[in-house]
Amino acid sequence: MINKHKTAAMDVHRKNARKLRKSIIQFIVLILLALLLIKTLFNMDKYEEPDRAAWTGTDGFIAISYFGVGRSGTAKLVDKDQLKDQLEALYHQGYVTISQQDILDFYHEGKSLPEKALFLSFEDGRNDSSLFAQPLLERFNYKATFLSYANKVGNSERKFVQPKEMLKMTETGYWELGSNGYRLSYINVFDGGRPVHRREG
Missing domain, CATH: 3.20.20.370 (Glycoside hydrolase/deacetylase)
Structure with a gap:
């Protein structure tokens, strides 16, 4: 019985860890997309005039x-x-x-x-x-x-x-x-x- 509880707790822990990793990856992708959109809309890359x-x-x-x-x-x-x-x-x-x-x-x-x-x-x-x-x-x-x-x-x-x-x-x-x-x-x-x-x- 104790082993079943441990296995269930470990499964929940693994699921939570997977969800956390997935959420972090999605957050990073959203940040990158937002930066790309800002760069496109506001032309953040500007020509640097020579000396x-x-x-x-x-x-x-x-x-x-x-x-x-x-x-x-x-x-x-x-x-x-x-x-x-x-x-x-x-x-x-x-x-x-x-x-x-x-x-x-x-x-x-x-x-x-x-x-x-x-x-x-x-x-x-x-x-x-x-x-x-x-x-x-x-x-x-x-x-x-x-x-x-x-x-x-x-x-x-x-x-x-x-x-x-x-x-x-x-x-x-x-x-x-x-x-x-x-x-x-x-x-x-x-x-x-x-x-x-x-x-x-």
Whole structure:
């Protein structure tokens, strides 16, 4: 009889211990979800501006422009893993991103740039470009220019980032906006490798 009471007490103790462990795990998961939600809603990750006073470079900069980023690569899109590898390599080699204003100041006022200066841009205004590039910009504290077409802003094509989303992107500090104009190619427009017409812009 005593053994039955001990066994029952041990079973209750085990059940209580399991419930406690389960409650702790659920609490931790809820905390993590709450932190993720707060980060998403309030953009807690902000770009940290570089110390421009420490810049001494006078040899210019390199510019890298991606047409777009996709989950998997295509003839036009770099895949998200390739983008990560490329930006990570640039970061470890000491490249520092510069803004549009930094370039203007370099050319017009003779201001210095980082010794390894990088102007980074993403063309075409695609949602997937901002989605896949944003975590990498945060990881490496990189700034990029997001270029879009004027005729894609404010229309119903949801594969392109719209003005409200663009505003949120710029608020993080990781993005600047630019425009490809109405079409990307202002001088020569090609169709299947053949020039279609010439237009001065």
